[in-house]
Amino acid sequence: MRIALFATCIGETLFPEACRATVEILERLGHEVVFPEAQTCCGQMHLNSGYADEAARLGRRFVRIFGDYEAVVSPSSSCVGTVREQYGLENVLELSELLVHRLGIEDVGAAFAGRVTYHSTCHSLRLTRVGNAPVRLLGNVRGLELVELPRADECCGFGGTFSIKNADTSSAMLADKCAAVESTGAAVCTALDGSCLLQIGGGLSRRGSAVRALHLAEILAST
Amino acid sequence: MTAFPEAARVELANGGLRANLLNATDTIRAKRARVVAEAPDWEELREAGKAIKDDVLTRLDEYLLEFEAAVQAAGGRVHWARDAAEANAVVVEVARSHGVDEVVKVKSLTTDEIELNDALAAAGIHALETDFAELILQLDHDRPSHILVPAIHRNRAEIRDLFARTIAPGIASDDPHDLAEASRLYLRERFLAARVGVSGANFGVAETGSVCVVESEGNGRMCTTLPNVLVTVLGVEKLLPRFADLEVFLQLLPRSSTGERMNPYTSIWTGVSDGDGPQELHVVLLDNGRTRALADDVGRQALRCIRCSACLNVCPVYTRTGGHAYGSVYPGPIGAILTPQLRGDESTSSLPFASSLCGACYEVCPVKIDIPRVLLHLRAKATKPAAERTLMGGVGWVFGGPRRLALAQRLARSVLRRGTVHRLPPPLSAWTRTRDLKGPPREDFRSWWRSRA
Numbered sequence: 001m002r003i004a005l006f007a008t009c010i011g012e013t014l015f016p017e018a019c020r021a022t023v024e025i026l027e028r029l030g031h032e033v034v035f036p037e038a039q040t041c042c043g044q045m046h047l048n049s050g051y052a053d054e055a056a057r058l059g060r061r062f063v064r065i066f067g068d069y070e071a072v073v074s075p076s077s078s079c080v081g082t083v084r085e086q087y088g089l090e091n092v093l094e095l096s097e098l099l100v101h102r103l104g105i106e107d108v109g110a111a112f113a114g115r116v117t118y119h120s121t122c123h124s125l126r127l128t129r130v131g132n133a134p135v136r137l138l139g140n141v142r143g144l145e146l147v148e149l150p151r152a153d154e155c156c157g158f159g160g161t162f163s164i165k166n167a168d169t170s171s172a173m174l175a176d177k178c179a180a181v182e183s184t185g186a187a188v189c190t191a192l193d194g195s196c197l198l199q200i201g202g203g204l205s206r207r208g209s210a211v212r213a214l215h216l217a218e219i220l221a222s223t
Numbered sequence: 224m225t226a227f228p229e230a231a232r233v234e235l236a237n238g239g240l241r242a243n244l245l246n247a248t249d250t251i252r253a254k255r256a257r258v259v260a261e262a263p264d265w266e267e268l269r270e271a272g273k274a275i276k277d278d279v280l281t282r283l284d285e286y287l288l289e290f291e292a293a294v295q296a297a298g299g300r301v302h303w304a305r306d307a308a309e310a311n312a313v314v315v316e317v318a319r320s321h322g323v324d325e326v327v328k329v330k331s332l333t334t335d336e337i338e339l340n341d342a343l344a345a346a347g348i349h350a351l352e353t354d355f356a357e358l359i360l361q362l363d364h365d366r367p368s369h370i371l372v373p374a375i376h377r378n379r380a381e382i383r384d385l386f387a388r389t390i391a392p393g394i395a396s397d398d399p400h401d402l403a404e405a406s407r408l409y410l411r412e413r414f415l416a417a418r419v420g421v422s423g424a425n426f427g428v429a430e431t432g433s434v435c436v437v438e439s440e441g442n443g444r445m446c447t448t449l450p451n452v453l454v455t456v457l458g459v460e461k462l463l464p465r466f467a468d469l470e471v472f473l474q475l476l477p478r479s480s481t482g483e484r485m486n487p488y489t490s491i492w493t494g495v496s497d498g499d500g501p502q503e504l505h506v507v508l509l510d511n512g513r514t515r516a517l518a519d520d521v522g523r524q525a526l527r528c529i530r531c532s533a534c535l536n537v538c539p540v541y542t543r544t545g546g547h548a549y550g551s552v553y554p555g556p557i558g559a560i561l562t563p564q565l566r567g568d569e570s571t572s573s574l575p576f577a578s579s580l581c582g583a584c585y586e587v588c589p590v591k592i593d594i595p596r597v598l599l600h601l602r603a604k605a606t607k608p609a610a611e612r613t614l615m616g617g618v619g620w621v622f623g624g625p626r627r628l629a630l631a632q633r634l635a636r637s638v639l640r641r642g643t644v645h646r647l648p649p650p651l652s653a654w655t656r657t658r659d660l661k662g663p664p665r666e667d668f669r670s671w672w673r674s675r676a
Contacts, residue, residue, distance in 0.1 A: 012632075013632050013663065013667075014661060014664070016664050016667055016668035017664070020668065038625055040627075040628045041622040048602070049615060050576075050602030051603070051607075051615050051619070052603040054615065057619070122583070125582075126582035126583070126585070126586060153583075154583075155583070158579065159579025159580055162578065165653075166228050166576065166577060167653035167654070168231055169235065169540055169577070170579070171656070172241075172544075173539050173579070174657065175657075198661060201659075201661060202658030203657065205661075206657060206658055
């Protein structure tokens with residue numbers, strides 16, 4: 001299948017590894033990945049911060065660029081949720097969703113040694129509704145021991161500009177999330193969204209924690 | 224009122240509060256999940272609840288007149304109150320006309336919203352709160368912090384000490400049974416002596432003129448049956464068209480709020496009955512900003528709220544900050560969308576931003592209020608600080624095309640060190656106060672993509 005990659009603004013700026021990994025997984029499975037060079041941002045940040053006009057402009061731009069592809073993949077459930085909910089683009093899928101629900105693949109032939117815990121991000125659960133697709137994929141990674149994260153479905157406190165505007169509340173939520181992650185004894189905390197990993201990874205790093213935050217795509221790309 | 228971020232900072236510093244809150248909300252959450260899971264038609268019930276409330280809001284003018292006529296036909300009196308001052312004046316006048324210096328009250332958010340107790344106090348009339356938690360708060364001059372469990376931020380030992388100082392000198396036990404008994408002994412005499420009762424209402428039925436209050440302690444039924452005079456303050460959005468509609472809501476409400484299949488006491492009264500219960504009945508229909516919310520296509524769904532508080536218990540913000548940070552009797556996610564609409568002024572503009580948009584509230588709402596959607600709507604309507612507008616305008620420009628984005632990425636790479644960033648200038652310093660930032664990567668994605676071609 002010919003699949004367009006929507007890297008997302010935060011993805012290509014801060015998580016190019018996750019974008020590269022997404023390309024590598026799909027190419028390894030025999031699909032053609034294209035990257036529409038005109039892409040920037042889906043408008044979620046402006047939409048969620050109350051800048052509806054700006055968001056609508058970016059939304060129209062997004063639809064022009066991605067509207068006609070048979071399938072668009074993105075390593076961010078949050079951005080996928082926005083474009084599906086706000087712009088009605090049903091062709092845009094989050095990576096685990098594309099693999100499990102659309103392509104019917106649960107084993108991508110990955111190998112990753114170590115204990116991993118999975119944080120189910122809010123928008124993957126409640127907006128994109130990926131269900132247990134990520135867990136099924138992780139369950140088939142050779143050498144990987146998946147340990148359950150307590151209160152996995154609770155928000156990490158990122159919330160876009162919420163993390164700046166309500167930094168104290170965001171940090172209190174993060175502290176509880178980091179403590180939950182550390183309680184699992186995992187070496188890696190993974191998730192579908194770079195934004196949440198920015199928050200969790202940033203919190204773990206500040207605590208001097210040994211746990212690394214790693215995007216699901218990077219684990220699935222490992223061999 | 225204090226803006227949410229500042230108010231929250233104060234509350235977050237109270238470790239005891241956070242522990243009490245997380246503990247209590249975890250318990251209610253688990254109970255709710257259990258009784259919701261056992262209802263096979265839960266999603267249909269939610270849909271029905273939403274549809275009935277939407278019908279009420281669409282034809283509110285007709286239902287209000289139908290309700291008024293039915294109450295009058297059953298021997299009650301109806302008063303229309305545009306705002307808090309008008310509603311309070313009615314209650315004060317009724318109490319005065321009977322020459323009482325005390326009224327007994329059922330737990331009621333609506334009367335808290337209009338600050339009725341203060342208005343009565345100004346007229347020399349004491350409003351005695353008879354709900355256990357409301358009594359605790361009244362004795363300690365504290366404020367509610369939760370819709371259903373107003374004293375959720377207090378623990379047993381604190382309540383024992385308070386009772387020892389006030390209504391039960393010498394009480395040593397903090398056993399719930401003993402604390403309840405102490406309040407029971409204190410309240411019983413007052414119930415028997417009371418001549419005027421005051422309540423809010425969970426529902427008003429347009430078809431019959433009935434008023435419904437659900438509760439757990441039985442104090443409400445004391446207030447609504449023992450005094451000779453009863454005044455009920457009813458928000459106009461609390462109406463249901465038909466008596467049979469209660470069937471839906473008396474399932475949705477207890478399961479969502481207390482996590483029970485059925486609440487212990489359901490009181491429904493219709494007008495005046497000879498020789499039984501209050502012989503003088505008043506209903507005050509309160510607007511106080513509700514018609515302003517009704518006029519907003521997106522925001523009006525907040526008026527579907529049946530005050531169950533399920534959204535508070537699952538909210539990662541509320542369960543950290545507690546209710547006081549919201550500066551309103553309606554805290555949590557529902558408060559963040561209801562308070563700004565009811566007040567309609569700039570003082571509450573920080574509330575719609577007091578959410579990470581995680582969506583947990585929408586998932587549990589028994590009347591399917593799309594709280595995240597209303598939050599976004601209210602955020603778009605809020606006045607933003609000039610500096611923020613400039614910044615967001617700049618970011619929007621950067622997102623206008625890939626060349627601009629690449630330029631911004633190059634700029635970030637030249638300013639920021641590689642590796643981990645520990646400190647950033649304002650406003651991003653708010654991030655680095657508690658979090659590191661993963662530095663920009665050596666090679667950006669587009670360069671890598673082109674290098675493969």
